[in-house]
Amino acid sequence: MRKYTIYLVTICTAVVLLFQFSEVRTNSIQPPAGRTGAPGELTCGDGAACHNTTPNTGSGSVMLSFNGDNNEYVPGDTYQVTVTVLDPDASKFGFECTSIDNNGDSAGIWSGEVQGNIAFPTAGAVDDRKYVSHFMADANNTWIVNWIAPATDIGAVTFYASGNAANGNSSATGDEIYTTSLTINMATGIEIIESGNPFMVESITHDYLNVQYYSAGLNSVAFQLYDLNGKHLKSFDGNSQSPGTHSTTLDVSSIPQGLYFLQYVSGNIGITKKIIID
Template sequence: MIKRTIYLTLLAIPLFLMAKLPEKSSAGAPAAHTGAPGEGNCGTIGCHDDNSTNSGNAILNVDMNAINNYIPGKIYPINIRITEPSVERFGFQLVALVNSDTSNAGNFLLTDVVRTQLVKSQYQFQNREYVTYTYDGTDAVNTGLGEWTVNWKAPVTNQGAITFYASAVSANDDESDKGDHVYTKSLILQPNYKGIELQK
């Protein structure tokens, strides 16, 4: 009887430890949570909603190698980076929309399928394409740094101004959605008319 009790106790220990591991969402952020026109973000509609958006100490950046215009059909790398000292868990979502009608602009091309994935909404904004994190993509690259890279292919024709809308989460890793902070950022690209002329 004693041996049986010891065996069951030893068996229960790893199960208890597994249950206490920090949770990570394998599905990524739900589509349409970037703060783009018509959308909320994870701090206003759902999960991480107990702190005001952009009220924490993290810094969110969306960078395309400092470019501010696009040539139709060309592929551009995008870097999404959020920093906050001591944080070990982050998440993000990104969408690109045409300013004139808020339709989807171009396409995202994954460069890191381990940390990023593409998602679409099953309900509203079904035409919009989103890139977000994966299960492994929530881990900090280094303590205090969340970072993801993806390529974006510009529309094949001039669509006028295009805006990238990003939302990111700096999580406290307490096995819940509470106490986290959500941030938003946008980046506007104008068409490169010189490049368009060269393509003709």
């Protein structure tokens, strides 16, 4: 009986060590979602059991930058967000980032990398937020990611990022976690509803677009929906309206999530804008 007990303890110990090593290696591939330090979130250093450290106590930092003028966004436009992790004592680096509005809800869409390998973690996401992270952590410490701004003016958007500066010893010790944030606002002086700029999208859900538009009262108003290749997907025909500003709701419940063109048509006027259905 003693012989079997020794074997059992040895096997169990090996399994525990293998699991711990596997967990560390898995997070070096990509982190779980919900680890940016945003409101309601942890990081990989405080209570998440990935790295045994207190965030922002090392000698390094993580930096966020946004390439929009004056840190402002135009609804539906694509920008580049850069995350850089600095630490002179680290040999491997990783990160995770999310973008949320003032209510803590996800804002904008992460659309692909410009520099550095990235992933889009989902397991562990807080409040259905969207995340971007490193993929296969290595000596690279800078990632540039395309981000599509919300299709409408939702006010301020804040990016939260956490950076991991690791020593590469395949354990939870000796690493550092850093956090930072950056707030941007919608560009001022755009989307004025008038004859020269006749419509804007007020809000979007997966099922409906709430659109505000201008009518000169001379022709009926219609909207056309196209995909990015110019394929016509749906028509929204309207009636003649009295001169002035009006609102309508367009049913897009049959349209998959993604980026589209919405065209306003009235007489010989056709104005097209990008929208995001998410």
